[in-house]
Structures are given as structure tokens and as C-alpha cells.
Amino acid sequence: MHDNLNINVHHITRVEGHGNIVVNINSGKIEKLQWQVPEAPRFFEAMVRGHNFQDIQIIVSRICGICSITHSLAATKAIESAIGLKVSEQADIVRILMLYAEQLQSHVLHIGYLAAPDFFGAPSVVPLVARAPDVVKTIVKVHRTANEWANLIGGRPTHPVTIIPGGLTRVPTAKQFKQLQQTLKDIIPDAKRIAEAVLSIAGNIPNFERPTEYVSLKQTEPPTYTFYHGGITSTDIKGAVVPIEKWHETANEYVVEQSTAKWAKWHRDAYAVGALARFNNNYELLSPMAKDAAKTFGLVKGCCNPFMNTVAQLVECFHIIETTIGMIDGLLTKGLKDESCLSGVRNPGGSIKAGRGAGAVEAPRGILFHEYEFDKKGNCVAADMCIPTNQNHANIQKDFEKLLPEILDQSQNDIRLKLEMLVRSYDPCISCSTHFLDVKFVK
Amino acid sequence: MDRPRVAIFDFACCEGCQLQIVNLEEELLDLVDSIDVVEWREAMTETSHEYDIALIEGSITRAEDEKRLEVIRTRAKTLIAFGACATMGGVNMLKNNFDLADVKKCVYGKSANMPHLDTMETKPVDAVVKVDYKIHGCPIDKNEFTYVVRCLLMGKKPEIPEFPVCVECKAKGNPCLWDYGQVCLGPIIRAGCGSRCPSSGFRCFSCRGYIDNPNTTAAKDVIEKHGLSVEMLKSKMVLFGTGQGPTNA
Numbered sequence: 100m101h102d103n104l105n106i107n108v109h110h111i112t113r114v115e116g117h118g119n120i121v122v123n124i125n126s127g128k129i130e131k132l133q134w135q136v137p138e139a140p141r142f143f144e145a146m147v148r149g150h151n152f153q154d155i156q157i158i159v160s161r162i163c164g165i166c167s168i169t170h171s172l173a174a175t176k177a178i179e180s181a182i183g184l185k186v187s188e189q190a191d192i193v194r195i196l197m198l199y200a201e202q203l204q205s206h207v208l209h210i211g212y213l214a215a216p217d218f219f220g221a222p223s224v225v226p227l228v229a230r231a232p233d234v235v236k237t238i239v240k241v242h243r244t245a246n247e248w249a250n251l252i253g254g255r256p257t258h259p260v261t262i263i264p265g266g267l268t269r270v271p272t273a274k275q276f277k278q279l280q281q282t283l284k285d286i287i288p289d290a291k292r293i294a295e296a297v298l299s300i301a302g303n304i305p306n307f308e309r310p311t312e313y314v315s316l317k318q319t320e321p322p323t324y325t326f327y328h329g330g331i332t333s334t335d336i337k338g339a340v341v342p343i344e345k346w347h348e349t350a351n352e353y354v355v356e357q358s359t360a361k362w363a364k365w366h367r368d369a370y371a372v373g374a375l376a377r378f379n380n381n382y383e384l385l386s387p388m389a390k391d392a393a394k395t396f397g398l399v400k401g402c403c404n405p406f407m408n409t410v411a412q413l414v415e416c417f418h419i420i421e422t423t424i425g426m427i428d429g430l431l432t433k434g435l436k437d438e439s440c441l442s443g444v445r446n447p448g449g450s451i452k453a454g455r456g457a458g459a460v461e462a463p464r465g466i467l468f469h470e471y472e473f474d475k476k477g478n479c480v481a482a483d484m485c486i487p488t489n490q491n492h493a494n495i496q497k498d499f500e501k502l503l504p505e506i507l508d509q510s511q512n513d514i515r516l517k518l519e520m521l522v523r524s525y526d527p528c529i530s531c532s533t534h535f536l537d538v539k540f541v542k
Numbered sequence: 543m544d545r546p547r548v549a550i551f552d553f554a555c556c557e558g559c560q561l562q563i564v565n566l567e568e569e570l571l572d573l574v575d576s577i578d579v580v581e582w583r584e585a586m587t588e589t590s591h592e593y594d595i596a597l598i599e600g601s602i603t604r605a606e607d608e609k610r611l612e613v614i615r616t617r618a619k620t621l622i623a624f625g626a627c628a629t630m631g632g633v634n635m636l637k638n639n640f641d642l643a644d645v646k647k648c649v650y651g652k653s654a655n656m657p658h659l660d661t662m663e664t665k666p667v668d669a670v671v672k673v674d675y676k677i678h679g680c681p682i683d684k685n686e687f688t689y690v691v692r693c694l695l696m697g698k699k700p701e702i703p704e705f706p707v708c709v710e711c712k713a714k715g716n717p718c719l720w721d722y723g724q725v726c727l728g729p730i731i732r733a734g735c736g737s738r739c740p741s742s743g744f745r746c747f748s749c750r751g752y753i754d755n756p757n758t759t760a761a762k763d764v765i766e767k768h769g770l771s772v773e774m775l776k777s778k779m780v781l782f783g784t785g786q787g788p789t790n791a
Contacts, residue, residue, distance in 0.1 A: 112587045115557050139554040139603050140659060145648040146636035150777070157747050157781055161633045164558020164681060212564065212585060222587035225574055236568075243567040254742030256565060257558045257681045261742050268743030354653035440722060440743045 101507060102127050106515050113213040113223070115165050115528045116488075120518050122503065132503055134495045134522065136358040144482045152178050152264055152451070152477045159469070160258045162484070163528055165208070167258045168201040168249065169462040172327070173469040173484075176458025178264045181471050182451040189436055190266040192426060195327050197252040197259065198460065199419045202326060204245035204256070205463035206374070206412040209526045210297065211238035214409050217520045218300040234296045237289045241416075244286050248279060269439040273431055280427040283420050287388075290416055294392055297413055301396060304410070305517060309501045310403045311494055312367050313376035314349065316461050324377070324384035324418060326461040332380050334401075335366040343459045346468045350485045362493040363485070369493035372465025373525060374411035375402065389418035405498055406524045412463070451477050462487050464526045488527045495522060546695070549581035549593040551614060553600030553607050554634055554664070558681040559625035560584050560599055566684050573688065576695060595620045595694065598673075601627040601634045602665045615671040620694065623667040624687065626680035626782050630751050633680070633782060634664040675700065680749035680782060683735055703733040706753055707746050711737035719745050720768050725778050729764060730756035748782050 106122035117138045123131040147158050159174045160167045172194060179186060186194075212224045215238075221227050228235050246256040251271050253259030261268045271279070317340050318329030330340035331349050341349055352361040364370060378385075378393070382400040385393070393399070393414045398407055455472035465487030472481045498521055506517055552560060564585065566573060580590035596618035602608055615621055626632035637645055642661060646654040653659065667673055677690055686702075693700040703709075707728040711718075719726040719740055726745035728737065732753045739746050765775055 110583055112583045113585060115584060117583075137658070139607060140649065140661060141554055141603070141634055142637050142645045142649050142661065145640060145645040146633070148640075148648075154747075154778065154781060158633050158636065161556050161558070161680065164556040164561045167556070167558060208561075208564065216587075223582075223585055225579070225586070228571060235571075239567050239571070242564075246565050246567070254744065255681075255738055257561055260739040260744035263744070354650060354656065354659075356656065356658070359658055440724075 101511065104511060104514070106511065106518070108515060108519060111519055111522055113216065114523055114526075115163070118522060118527065120499075120515075120522065122514070122518070124507075129503060132499050133357050134492065134499055136360045136492060138359055140359045144484060147471075147479050147482045150479050152182060152471075152473055152479065155471065155479060155482075156262055156264075159484070162486070163462075164257050165205050165528055166201060166462040166464070166467070168197055168253060168262075169460050169467055170469070171259050171262045172198055173458045173460040173467045174471070175262050175264055176460065177456050177469040177471050178458075178473075180456025180458060181454045181473050182264070182456070182477060183454065184265040184451070186266055187436075187438055189270065189430070189433075190438060192430060193252060193267060193270045194262065196423055196426060197249065197262075198326055199423050200245050200249035200252065202461075202463050203416055203419050204242060204249060205526075206416050207238060207242045207245060207293075209463070209523075210409055210413055210416075211235070211242065211293070213526070214520075214523050215297075215300075217516065217523065218297075218303045231296070234292065237292045237296075241286055241289050241293065244282055248282075251275060251279060263440065266438055266440075270435060273435055276427050276431060276435075280424055283424050287420060290420060294395070294413055294417075297410070298395060301410070304404075304406045305520070306404070307406060307498075307502055307505065307521075308403050309405070309498055311497070312365055312370035313379040314365065314370050314372050314490065315376040315380045315466055316459060317380055322384055324381045324386075324389075324422075326377075331459070331466070333365060333370065334376075334379055338380075343457050343468070346457060346459065346470075346485065350468065350490055352485065352489065358492060360486075360489050360492055362496075363490040364493060369497045370490065371405065371494045371525075372487045372490045373408050374415050374463070375405070375408040376465060377461060378402070378411040378414065385414065386418045386421040388421045389414045392417045405494075405521060408524045408526065412526070455481075462528070464488060464528050465490060486528070488525070491525045491527065495525060495527075545576060545578040546595055547580045547590070547593040548577045548595045548597065549590060549614075549618075550579070550584075550597045551581075551599070551610075552584070553598070553611070553627070553667075554603045555600030555625065555627040555632070557584060557599065559627075559679075562681045562684040562687060566688065569688065573691070577691070591617060593618060595622065597622050597624055598628050598667050599625050601631045602667065602670050603634060603637075603661050603663075605662065608665075608670050611667065611670050620674045621667075621671065622675045622677060622690070623673045624677040625682050626678065626749050626751070628667045629673075629676040629678055630782060631664050631666045635666075635782070636780070637661070638663050639780070676702075678702070678732060678750040679735060686734055704753060705733050706756070707731045707733045707735065707737050707740065707750075709733055710735070711740045714741055716740055719743070720764055723768075725770060725775055727775075727778060729761045730758070745778075748779055751782070 104124035108120040119135040121133045249256045313334040317332035318325035350363045453475040457470040468485040470483040690700045724745040728746040732750040
């Protein structure tokens, strides 16, 4: 036990964005224990005002470099809902495939580059190249494959340039889809190799539990392990689904002094989003390979160990690869149609109307909401976004408060490492999380 | 020659440009053999105050960040701004079109005056310290990044294109997006991206900034030929920073 202990992790490393961990123990009493977010706020909701609906995606994609496809899609769904644009079935499917590419890229980045060094006692992935060259090379290969996949559909791996309100500027050819499908079949053994490597160090995953509320998307028509369609569900509402338009009622945001990012709560004082939340809400709908992977790791529905989020991400990697292989079959069987912006179809969904709309997409790190209001010229009047990492900040703080007393007998270095690992397990995207707002929409 | 010590720092940004360095994939493993990365918060635990080259991502939006950047400048022999936020302010510059008090109130409501939520006018890196090299784009092109690093390792000055995106786009044989009703900024924006966006059917939206001497007369001719207004063009031009170089369009 420590009578006096001070930990001040000023800017935790190997996470996206800036976060601090502060621990002060004085005469055996925990005086201060805080997860702080000092990231420079960027005010996106204010900046998009006045811009045309066609330019919104270009701006808000820049909220996050790691989940730019997710932001682009959430914004575009909200815009389409606001101004009344319909999207073809083909464009809808291809957008989901683009989103899957980002999920795989981000999950592999987190598992391999950001989280893994903790389990090997290394400060970064660089020393691991010498220690486990084959595993690192496999991780790099799968990461590259995911980026090439995003580039194929999105035009670039980061900040995509094919998503437009009403559809896509272009879709890959049948030949390109077939090649992608083959590439994905070929990386299944690589994904299994990564899973084996993670399994070999799974004994180092801290044994910690704290029941909380898990919030994610849920799609019932047809039942799908969803990242893109459906409404909001939570483990506290027993499978019920709340429409996306009501997201303000589920993500009740508030400002706290220790953070430039807002916090959120629903039924309890905190809730969690991300791979583990999706897993806990939609486990039954995972692909067979994903279920096998979960079984190997002993990950079961109802898990409330936040450190297992990284394992849930790994499980989702299998689901994404397996599901995409099947979806490409579906696309090719139906035959690809030319709906590109150069095909003469200027505005596939018809004329625009003034209005307001919300869109939700699962980012790799959890559910993301965008909402916009446009005037009749299609210019933005108001905007609101609620970022997944925001929704996790309060939960991280609550985890800290339960975890620290349980590990006080450990060395200062171990305590610090466990707290850092806990933050990293949420795969936080802090640049993202420093924007949101209290906007009054014009009724 | 010893391997140069390189440190990577980020300010207000999406960290997407750092991600392009990670996206070098196998090449990154070679790169870390030829340079000594001593600090990179997003990827490493180690930190250092001693480095030869500082790579700066992001724009400057707080007084405390200006101070941090000034300290980095005193320590680095060479300072490189990479990505649109660092080279010209990027999308963060859109904030400067509004009253700052209004911007804070819009996002943080009643809490807007809490000190930790403060912000100032967005600045690119060279508005605060001397910048030796710029790597353009939002995000940067990873191949241009390795090209610049390779030039520095060999003691050569990197050659960044002085011609517009249209040149690369035409060379690829792409149909002109102006003919399809899009307001594309290709005629006045710096090439070097391989005309990625127009090649995907998406108009150029100026993420690499203006070329040094844009042919504004020709740009106006294009606008008039397609029956569009200069105003419409201007609304597209401000997306990545209003103070990004000479233009009279």
C-alpha cells in the first residue's frame, strides 16, 4: 500500500489526442483521481454554419483522421435526412463496405500499434519489430490491406472523396471488387495469426469488472450486427430501440471542469460505447468466424471488463472480413449499375428542401451522432455532433474510481501502467471528442 | 552521418497526417532505420528534448500552444510544418470567420466562459515561428512525405510542384468536372497530390493551398463559361484557410 502516491501522466501516449491521468494519494487517502481532457477545442459545430450541404462532409471529415469515413457517413446520412435525399441500395451497400474498411484499419491500428506494446512491456511497436518480426509484419500487412480497401472505395484512405449527399461519385468495378474479395480471403490466415499472438498474451489482460450501461446501434430489419443502420439500444433497455432522432435523450451531455470534451449519461451516471458495447448488444448476429474468435478468448455476452474491448475489436475484425466477402458476392450477383456523378444523374434523390435531420454510424470506438439544420438554399443553419469518446469519458472516470482501490498494493509503475492501459482499452479518439454543443434548433 | 533525431508534435488537428506516416506500412519500418524517432506521442511512450528535426502537425489556437511551439523551435535545427492545418491553418481557420465569443457560446453554451475552453484566432505554424519546409495537403500524401524526408537526409532541397492540379488531372485523361456542374478548384490549387479527388469524381477543394502565381484570369474565364459566379467559387475557396496565399479571384 502507498501512504503517499502521485501520478501525473501529462498527455498519455499511444492514444489519438491529448488526455491526462492525475492521481494524488495522501496519508493513504485518495485525494484526487482524474481522467482529464485538455485537447484544444476546435468548434466544428460553429464553423460549419453558413456552408452549403455539399461542402459539409469536406469540413466535418476533418474532425478525426482515424475515423474520417465514419464522420463523413454520419454527416451525409444526417444531411440526406434533413433535405430529403434518397440513396440507392447499391450506394448504401458500397458505403457500408467503405465503413468496414475503416473499422478494420482502426481496430488493427489499436490492437497492434497502440495497445499491444503494453502487453509486451514495450514503450512502442518499434522494439517489437526485433522481438516478434513476423507478428508485426502480419499486423502491418492487414493494416495496409484495410487502407488499400478504403482507398479503393473512398478515393483516399483518410478523408474520403467519393461520398456525396444522395450517393457516391463512383463505385469500384466488378473486377476490383473481385480482387478485393480475394485479398480478404487471403488475409484470413493473417488475422488468425494476429489472434494467436493476442491470445498468447491474454493472461496479461487485467481481471477487472465494473457493470455499466452499454450503448450501441441495433438493427432489426433485417437483423444485422450493425455499424450503419438501425436505432439506439442499450443493455439497460432490454433490446428496445430508440430512433436516432431522439439521440439527445439518450446521450445527455454536460460540461465538466476536468475536460474540454463533454461527458454523457443515460440511465446511470455513465455509459460505455465501442466494440464491447456492440458485442454486448448484438452478439447473436456476429459471423461464425467472429463467434469462434470470441469463444477462443472466453469473451461472452454481458462482459463488463473494459480491458476486453480490445478483444471485442479483434472479434469484429473477423466479422468484418467474413461479412464483406459475402456482401461482395451479393453486389456482383445483382450486377453493378453505373450511378456515378459523371453518368448524367446530377442529383439522384430529387430536389432539396429546408429541414433538420440526424444520422448515426458506429465509429470503431462507438456510436457517433451528427445533426444538421439547413435553410431552403441548402445552407447550414445549425449543427450538433456527439462523439463516441465523449460518451466514454465519464465511464473511464468511474472505472478509475473502482480500479485504483483494487490495485493500490501494486508498485507505482504498475498502477500507472494499469490506468494507462484502461484508457487505451477504450481506444479513445480525443481530437474527435472535443466538439459538441448545446444548440437551440429553430423550430 | 548519424541518424537525425526526429520528433513529431501535434497541435489542433485531426491527427490524420500522423496517420499517413503510420500508413507508410512496411516502408515505415525502413524509415525508422534511417532516422531516430525520439518523440511521437501518438505512437510511442518515449519523450525527448533533444532533436534535430521537428515535424509539426496542426494549427495554433491557444496562447499556451504558441509558447510550446516557440520552445520546440529553439530546440530544433529544422522545423517542418506538415498538413494543411500546420501549413495554412486548415479547416480550423473557418472559425476566424466568426466572432470568437459567439463560437464558444455556440459550442459550449452556458459553460463558454470556463477558462479551459478558451480559444484564440487560428494561426498556421509560420504565423508563430519560422518554418523551414512545408508538406502540403489534407491529409499529406505519404509519398511526398517520404520524398521530403529523403531529400533532407541527402541534404537536398525538396522540389514541390509550382503548377496547378489541372496539369496532373489532364495528364491522367480525366473528364473535366466543370463540364459536369462541379465547382472544381483544380485551376488554381497546387499539384503534387496526383489529382486524387478529381480522379475520383470529386471536385478539388483546395487542401494543398494556392499555387504561388495562380492564373486568376483563366479561372474567371472558366467560371463565366459555365455560367457560375465568383461568389460561388469563393465559398468553396475558404474551406482550408483564408490566408493561404496570393489570389485575386
